[in-house]
């Protein structure tokens with residue numbers, strides 16, 4: 001693709017930071033991971049940040065730290081990447097989906113409320129709800145927070161699209177209305193560490209538990225051990241954890257990338273506004289202009305008369321990497337085998353039929369944007 005749908009932005013400082021770690025004593029998790037975690041927590045106004053090797057891992061240990069297990073339910077939006085739901089299955093819990101709001105395309109709080117009322121009657125309230133800030137547009141967290149108080153569930157924000165987004169004047173990640181917020185640092189996301197993720201929280205016990213779970217369930221802190229501390233070599237495995245550690249190489253890149261977060265967001269917002277100007281006379285539904293959005297992706301809705309497949313194939317032939325976010329998770333063969341079938345979340349399915357993601361990344365220039373708009377215009381006018 002001459003114009004990919006997303007691309008990392010790496011400068012000389014990023015490269016130098018990684019090279020510096022290569023010349024240092026630690027390659028895997030060392031002091032730079034700690035510095036990256038402090039910087040993340042400060043940036044997001046959260047108490048603690050736990051860096052791991054992906055957002056998928058962060059979601060997994062977030063669920064475990066909140067006690068999710070067999071017999072429990074996790075609910076999320078169907079319009080997300082599969083990882084937002086898979087984390088529940090990893091823990092042996094059951095997963096269910098709450099349809100989206102037809103305007104914001106985020107999990108709909110009113111649909112959620114109705115579903116919670118019937119789940120309460122059936123004695124099957126979820127333990128965890130995972131709202132996803134789709135495209136970087138923050139969910140209605142105040143309403144979700146109020147529902148969590150009323151029905152007693154926990155909230156993990158999947159903010160893989162939303163580092164740098166602002167909700168009610170605070171950064172997404174502050175966990176004002178949630179227990180844990182998860183970020184992804186995959187290269188198509190807003191900042192990158194190659195692969196990487198983090199879980200933020202204000203609760204010390206959750207931070208502690210996730211820190212242990214990312215490294216085999218092992219502690220070296222004598223105050224957290226059972227029985228006697230046997231000496232400087234001693235460690236204890238107190239529960240079953242994983243190797244989900246981030247490396248210092250990745251954290252060094254994360255630190256320099258985080259330093260450019262505001263520049264990235266400003267650029268993404270600028271490009272999103274240019275698209276909205278360039279596309280305003282074409283028969284498309286443009287995304288809402290949420291002033292707090294981090295603009296991870298720019299998703300339009302094509303109208304009924306146009307074939308999305310024709311448009312995608314035409315654009316790709318022109319070297320323009322359009323994409324679709326997302327296929328409703330429960331329509332995946334794996335989830336169908338768990339009993340889901342088409343029609344389950346009508347708004348999500350309608351959204352998916354018409355969704356089209358245009359290229360958006362800091363290095364995209366205005367000439368390229370005009371080319372995207374021109375090709376889209378050409379194709380749509382043929383109808």
Ligand SMILES: *Cc1c(COP(=O)(O)O)cnc(C)c1O
Pocket residue numbers: 053054055056057080081083084132158160161183184185186195196197
């Ligand atoms: C990218 C993404 C993930 C997974 O992130 P990884 O870091 O690749 O594990 C999870 N949820 C959403 C919404 C994402 O976009």
